Amino acid sequence: MAKAKAMTLFEKVICSHSRKKRVESGEAVAVRADRVICYDTFLAALTDAFPQKHQPPADDPDRIVVCCDQFSAAARGTEQLIRRLRELAGIWRLKHFYDLGRGGIPAVIVPDAGLVRPGDLAAGPDGQILTLGAMGLVSLQLETSALIELISTGWTEINVPPTLRIVLQGELQRWVGGSDLAFHLRSKIPRETMKGCVLELVGEVVAGLNLHDRFALVAGLDRLDVHAVVVEPDEKTRVFCRARCATKFPLLHSDKEASFLDVIEIDCRRIEPQVWIEEPEEQAEKEPEEELREKPEDSTLRGRSLNLNLARRRLVQQVVVGGCSHGRVEDIRALAHFLRDYMIHPDVRLTLIPGSQQILLHAMEEGLIQIIIRAGGHIGIPSCRYDHDTRVAAMNNGEMCLATSLIPVIDEIRSDTPTERKGEADNGTITFCNPSIAAVAAIMGELHTPLDLARNVRRMATGTNW
Numbered sequence: 216m217a218k219a220k221a222m223t224l225f226e227k228v229i230c231s232h233s234r235k236k237r238v239e240s241g242e243a244v245a246v247r248a249d250r251v252i253c254y255d256t257f258l259a260a261l262t263d264a265f266p267q268k269h270q271p272p273a274d275d276p277d278r279i280v281v282c283c284d285q286f287s288a289a290a291r292g293t294e295q296l297i298r299r300l301r302e303l304a305g306i307w308r309l310k311h312f313y314d315l316g317r318g319g320i321p322a323v324i325v326p327d328a329g330l331v332r333p334g335d336l337a338a339g340p341d342g343q344i345l346t347l348g349a350m351g352l353v354s355l356q357l358e359t360s361a362l363i364e365l366i367s368t369g370w371t372e373i374n375v376p377p378t379l380r381i382v383l384q385g386e387l388q389r390w391v392g393g394s395d396l397a398f399h400l401r402s403k404i405p406r407e408t409m410k411g412c413v414l415e416l417v418g419e420v421v422a423g424l425n426l427h428d429r430f431a432l433v434a435g436l437d438r439l440d441v442h443a444v445v446v447e448p449d450e451k452t453r454v455f456c457r458a459r460c461a462t463k464f465p466l467l468h469s470d471k472e473a474s475f476l477d478v479i480e481i482d483c484r485r486i487e488p489q490v491w492i493e494e495p496e497e498q499a500e501k502e503p504e505e506e507l508r509e510k511p512e513d514s515t516l517r518g519r520s521l522n523l524n525l526a527r528r529r530l531v532q533q534v535v536v537g538g539c540s541h542g543r544v545e546d547i548r549a550l551a552h553f554l555r556d557y558m559i560h561p562d563v564r565l566t567l568i569p570g571s572q573q574i575l576l577h578a579m580e581e582g583l584i585q586i587i588i589r590a591g592g593h594i595g596i597p598s599c600r601y602d603h604d605t606r607v608a609a610m611n612n613g614e615m616c617l618a619t620s621l622i623p624v625i626d627e628i629r630s631d632t633p634t635e636r637k638g639e640a641d642n643g644t645i646t647f648c649n650p651s652i653a654a655v656a657a658i659m660g661e662l663h664t665p666l667d668l669a670r671n672v673r674r675m676a677t678g679t680n681w
Contacts, residue, residue, distance in 0.1 A: 221470035223378040224445055225413045228353040228467065232336040240377040240474070248278065248355075250331055251365050252321050252339040254599070255283040259300035264363050279366060280311040280325060283318035285600045319571030319597035322346040322434070322540040327573060329459030333448040334467050338365055342437040343599070343621065346540045349429035350456065351448025351466065376442045377476035379412040380469070383420035385484035390665055393428035394619065394649040396420070397435020398489040402520035404479060410440045412476055415469065417447045420483045426455045427545040431649070434540040435491075437621050488664060490526050491647040493518040523652060526662050531617050533609040534565045534657040536650055537595075538602025538620030542570030544577050546619060546650045550592075551583040553654035553668070559591035560660035568595040568602050568620075592657075610643035617646050617656050 220237050222230065230238045232246045258281055281304065283297075304312040313324055322343045331337055333351035337344060340362060347354040361371045381404075383396065414436065424432065433444045446452075448466045456464065469475075536542075536550050550567065559565050567587055569575040575597065578584050584594060595601045602620050609616035646662070655668050 221472035221474070223380075223413075223469045223473045223475065224351075224415055224447065224467050225353055225378050225443060226375060226473075227469075228334055228336055228445075229373070229375055231334065238375050240375050240476075242375045243372055244375055245370050245372045246336060247370050248338045248365055249335040250278055250280055250325065250337040251362060252280045252282070252325055252337055252344055253362070254285050254321060254340070255281060255300055255318075256285045256296055257340050258303070259296035261359065261363065262299050262303050264359075265367060275369070276307045277310045278369075279307070279309055280313075280321065280330060281309060282313045282321040282324050283315050284320050284598050317572055319569070319574070320539060320542060320599055322430075323542060323570030323574065323597075326350060326430075326455075327459065327571065329456070332456050332460055332462070332464035333452055334465045338362065338371075343434075343540050345437060345441075345444055346430055346434045348444040349426065349433040349446045351446060351452050353443055353445060355443055376411055376413050378415050378469075378473075379409060380415045380417065380475045380478045382478065382480045383416065383418035383483050384480060385420060385482050387420060387423070387483055388487060390488050390649075390651055391483075391486055392649045392651075393424060393431030393433075394435050394647070395486060395489040396483065397432050398491045398520040398647070399483075399486050400436065400481070401439070401491070403481060406439055408477070411442065413442050414444045415447065415475075416444065418480075421446060422449055422451075425545075426451060427543055430543070431541070434621055435647075437540075488523040488649065488652055489520050490523055490652065490662065491518050491520050492526065493645045493647075523648075523662065523664055526646075527664070527667070529646075529662045530615060531563055531646075531656045531661060532612075532614035533605070533616040534563060534653050535568065535602060535605050535616065535618040535620065536565070536653050537568035537570060538605075538618065539599045541620050542568050542574060542597065544574050544581075544583075547574070547578045547583045547587075548581075549650040550654045551586040553651070553658060553665070554590035554592065555586050557590065557658045557668075559657045562660050563657050565590075565592040565657045566595050566605050567592055568605075569597050571597050606645060610645065613643050615644045615646065617648060617653050617662070619648065619650050619653050 222237060226238050229244055229246060233244045235244060238244050301314065311330060313319065321339065325331055326347060331347055331350060331352055335352040337347055337352060337354040338357050339354065340359065342356055344354045344356055355373065357371065364371045381400065416432065429446050433446065436444050447468060453466060536546055547567065547569065569578065588594065595605070606616050606618060651665055655663050655665050659668060
């Protein structure tokens with residue numbers, strides 16, 4: 216009997232959701248998704264695209280997940296869209312419809328509700344859906360036509376891309392988390408190398424990360440034109456999923472003989488806490504050349520990764536923790552850990568955006584929200600749009616905004632600023648970091664390490680000036 220051809224983790228998942236016994240890179244395959252995940256305004260705007268919009272989809276409507284995370288409060292100009300969406304949810308009898316008061320960010324709600332498991336295939340309209348790959352499943356960002364086909368018939372065709380395997384070795388330093396690893400990878404590996412590939416993340420560093428940091432790692436690799444990011448599942452993945460889902464699931468791994476586009480090994484022992492800085496090119500040119508890390512050759516983000524030590528003392532006016540693909544209870548715990556004993560700097564506005572209503576309730580039960588409010592923080596609604604608008608406001612005012620959410624394409628943010636204030640908005644800066652660094656910056660009013668905060672306390676106690 217002929218030996219079965221070795222496959223990568225991505226190819227195994229695609230194969231299990233197709234009618235084929237094996238698949239390989241470059242092949243066109245018809246696949247059936249376990250979940251089709253949409254946010255509110257996207258699906259509401261497409262209601263006229265369905266030929267049988269007054270009847271349930273021909274396929275199982277239980278596979279469709281809709282989360283109200285954009286204009287869920289019926290903002291001006293969107294009332295009709297939201298009303299049509301609610302009517303559609305009733306006609307289709309959508310079981311997984313998370314309306315206002317129950318909604319939040321899809322990348323947070325879906326795994327917490329146990330709607331996806333390792334080995335699953337999920338699809339959605341934007342890069343946020345890629346974050347689910349941290350659970351050892353395949354999540355794809357598809358075109359609108361493909362999503363309509365999935366909702367209507369349950370099947371769509373995709374081309375199987377090659378897999379780039381990234382092996383993270385070593386031991387992480389203190390305060391280094393998933394976001395820092397993502398920023399380092401963005402600067403270390405040229406964007407052209409990753410473009411059009413599936414990124415498979417393995418190694419002892421990945422195995423040592425908890426699920427929260429794995430989500431942050433995958434989320435930090437958004438906007439790189441990759442088809443998917445998959446983290447090799449393990450016992451930590453099993454424990455996370457079994458606590459939320461009673462059904463059995465496989466822990467798939469790539470075969471040893473599987474064919475990869477390339478295998479890149481990275482030593483993570485020297486990685487320090489990172490910040491990803493986006494700023495106008497004319498400002499970037501003023502920075503000393505020796506302070507720059509390696510930059511992607513083709514980056515429409517006009518950003519760069521810096522060691523936090525090289526970015527220290529930069530003034531911060533706005534801090535946003537949570538938001539798109541983030542806002543998990545671990546983020547809130549990290550923020551409350553520092554704010555328990557300190558007040559937010561008077562020149563800083565801190566906004567916490569929980570990932571969902573359940574996470575907000577959980578944080579309240581732990582007493583975390585009370586700590587943040589007493590320190591001077593503001594609690595936003597679980598919404599990607601709220602996060603986006605908060606960052607745009609900082610750009611409009613020419614301020615430094617520190618955020619822990621997804622790295623956006625900065626031209627999209629600038630396009631949302633009023634025309635008459637474009638020049639002022641161009642002075643603004645968005646910097647991305649992990650929640651601990653964001654908390655310290657909110658307290659000190661500048662970018663600093665947690666160790667700097669401890670040193671400052673000691674100097675204040677001894678009467679020594681900063």
